[in-house]
Amino acid sequence: MNSIVLVTGGSRGIGAATAKHLAKLGYAVCVNYISNEIEANKVVASIENNGGKAIAVQADVSIENDVINLFNVIDNSLGRITHLVNNAGILLPQMRLSEMSAERINKVLKTNVTSYFLCCREAIKRMDNGGSIVNVSSAASRLGSPSEYIDYAASKGAIDTLTIGLSLELAADNIRVNCVRPGFIHTSMHADGGEPNRIERVKDLIPLRRGGKPEEVAESIAFLLSNESSYVTGTFIDVAGGR
Numbered sequence: 001m002n003s004i005v006l007v008t009g010g011s012r013g014i015g016a017a018t019a020k021h022l023a024k025l026g027y028a029v030c031v032n033y034i035s036n037e038i039e040a041n042k043v044v045a046s047i048e049n050n051g052g053k054a055i056a057v058q059a060d061v062s063i064e065n066d067v068i069n070l071f072n073v074i075d076n077s078l079g080r081i082t083h084l085v086n087n088a089g090i091l092l093p094q095m096r097l098s099e100m101s102a103e104r105i106n107k108v109l110k111t112n113v114t115s116y117f118l119c120c121r122e123a124i125k126r127m128d129n130g131g132s133i134v135n136v137s138s139a140a141s142r143l144g145s146p147s148e149y150i151d152y153a154a155s156k157g158a159i160d161t162l163t164i165g166l167s168l169e170l171a172a173d174n175i176r177v178n179c180v181r182p183g184f185i186h187t188s189m190h191a192d193g194g195e196p197n198r199i200e201r202v203k204d205l206i207p208l209r210r211g212g213k214p215e216e217v218a219e220s221i222a223f224l225l226s227n228e229s230s231y232v233t234g235t236f237i238d239v240a241g242g243r
């Protein structure tokens, strides 16, 4: 059986590193993005230049119709997916909860939580012969991100619970659901929080004394996705330098 994977938010950061790594392992990859077509096409070109197979598909994964369309495009161009990496996520400028609007909170929850539920739903429908799902959560679900973005941290707490519940719901169907929780990883996400050099500020608090590389997260995602972890479900790997 060919392995066909969707990586949501595959145009940049952890998602891009994961898409490239999985392609090297033989997966046909759908690189999803919301707006950055140029970066998504670069990921596809890089995969193709290394002899792999990939397509880029625009979809806002927080919108139900976009998700349905995304999976239909994959069906028609790559085939029914066998693996899913739920990775697309956002964080918004650092602030205390007392300053947060309902609009902001809802945007974070819709993008980081509703999207994972919708993509799991569509993936499961296609995984008649079993499958594997990896959710990208965050160390923030354990640490809470006080005075930075509790909304983001809480959205990742929801992903941890989704992973536990769905892994149990699907175990008898031979669909495994696992989770990675990255810590401080060098991507442009920190700039979205208003502090591009955030890792530099906090790195002495990290036991390994450095931020992580997107490729180091991709390795753990690939392990949980693959048959190398065939007896593992409902499990978390903290890729957070010991914190």
Ligand code: NAP
Pocket (backbone or CB within 6 Å): 008, 009, 010, 011, 012, 013, 014, 015, 032, 033, 034, 035, 036, 037, 039, 059, 060, 061, 062, 087, 088, 089, 090, 111, 136, 137, 138, 139, 140, 181, 182, 183, 184, 185, 186, 187, 188, 189, 190
């Ligand atoms: P990033 O560099 O900011 O990239 C975000 C990706 O998500 C981009 O590909 C973006 O697409 C896509 N995206 C955003 N909203 C989307 C939507 N509604 N629909 C479809 N795609 C969407 O982020 P990252 O740092 O790699 O983070 C990836 C995941 O790891 C996130 O879930 C994040 O919470 C988690 N994480 C990151 C860190 C870290 O330190 N970086 C730590 C813990 C957890 P465009 O390119 O089109 O904008």
